[in-house]
Amino acid sequence: MSARNAAQSVTPTQAILIQIALALGGFAIGTGEFALMGLMPNVASDLGVSEPQVGHLISAYAMGVVVGAPLLAIIGARFFRRHLLIALMGFYALGNLASAVAGDYSTLLVSRFIAGLPHGAYFGVAALVAASLVPVNQRAKAVSRVMIGLTLALLIGNPLATLMGQSVEWRYAFAFVGLMALVTGLSVYSFLPVDRNEERNSPLHEVRAFGRAEIWYPLAIGAIGFSGMFCVFSYLAPTLLEVTEVSDGWIPVVLFIFGLGGFTGNILGGWIFDRLQFRGVGWLLLWATGTLLLFPLATDNLWLMMGMCFLVALMVGLGPALQTHLMDVASGAQTLAAASHHAAFNVANALGPWLGGLAITAGFGWESTGYVGATTAVAGLMIFFMAWRQLSTAGATSSV
Structure with a gap:
């Protein structure tokens, strides 16, 4: 079904309710994904492991x-x-409820891996549904509205989970995520109608259409170029405690500010791509490089740290920009490409904490995560130029 036909098949009110339901799922997933970053000291203490080992739970x-x-x-x-x-959403609820009742580190490691399995497919399908409800020139903004749920998780869900873990126990945060996933499933059931004319591809057709360079370049940009944000964000709590030397009560506050930056960046990313197309990705990567290089200089002052966290989090704008670009270049493999976009961003979520952990373990200090992140942003920028040249050579001017 074409985007125009899908847009004509629902009323404006229905479209809004569908987008809210999809965004609610993004809120649940984002809270589940980022919860451990604010609760790193609590989980480490409760399970008797080191904070870099808790970083491995994020990577799992x-x-x-x-x-x-x-x-x-x-x-x-x-x-x-x-x-x-x-x-x-049902699958995601089960994975997080299993995390809430995990009895030891090994069980929690497996539970976090299982909880991550439906993440990318959900966001990929949700983005395709959102884009189908609006005219072609408004797709990036529609995708960013669905992704608002993910940025609200940074803004509200993660600080709330951190407060929950600090005041009661970290397990309640995952139980809350499981409940939100169930509510999302019910909301989708209530608001999103079944479209019997929906175009569906065979799995083999999607796999065959997936092996094109124009698909793999943006996936590589997301996997490598975006890992710098996760490198900083994953170790933000111990950086605040050990370098900025504030009490743990400040952690939810700084996480809220980081989330505000992510919320703003998500909206800006959709706006930038609708106007600049693929060029916007390059400008966002340049911004990321500059702010990550400045991050270590702000870590010893709380107020500078708050401002820099907001600026670093604007990197979230890469999400809707790359997602919409994939819709332009992934003809015949849209479901697989849209889901793989979030797989790529979670390669970044695994790569960032791992590289940051290596630097910290080697004795370069908690603030070294900014320099590590800037290096990955530069690598992402190099891939962007390769992708730009490939698109220009192929004559894909509409995507450039």
Whole structure:
């Protein structure tokens, strides 16, 4: 079904309710994904492990996304999008409830991997549904509205989970995420109708169409160029405690400010891409490089740290920009490409904490995460120029 036909099949009120339901799922997933970053000291103390080991729990979730996104997208290619979204939310609820009751570090590690499996497929399908509800020149903004749920998780969900973990116990944060996932499934069931004329591809067709360079370049940009934000964000709590030397009560406050930056960046990313197309990705990567280089200089002052966290979080704008670009270049493999976009971002979520952990363990200090992140942003910028040249050579001017 074309985007125009889909847009004509629902009323404006229905479209808004559908986008709210999809954004609610983004809020649940984002809170589940980022919860450990604010609760790193609490989980480490409770399970008797080091903070870099808690970083491995973050990486385990991210690797679950990497494995699950293409696998579940291929399996779900023949399903109606409504049915697939409901099933994915049910799966996500189970993974987080299992995390809430995990008895030891090893069990929690496995539970986080399982919880990550439906993440990418959900966001990929949700983005395709959102884009189908609006005219072509408004797709990036529609995708960013769905992704508002993810940025609200940074803004509200993660600080709330941190407060919950500090005041009660970290397990309640994952139980809350499981409940939100169930509410999302019910909302999708209530508001998103089944479209019997929906175009569906065979899994084999999606796989065959997936192997093109114009698809893999933006995925590589997301996997490498975006890892710098996760490098900084994953170790933000111990950086505040050890370098900025504030009490743990400031952690939710700084996380809120980081989330405000992510919320703003998400909206800006959609706006920038609708106007600049693929060029906007290059400008966002340049911004990321500059702010990550400045981050270590702000870590010893709380007020500078707050401002820099806001600026670093604007990198979230890469999400809707790259997602919409993939819709332009992934003809014949849109479900798989859209899901793989989030797999790529979770390669970044695994790569960032791992590289940051290496630098910290080597004795370069908590603030070194900014320099590590800037290096990955430069690498992403190099891939962007390769992608730009490939698109220009192929004559894909509409995507450039």
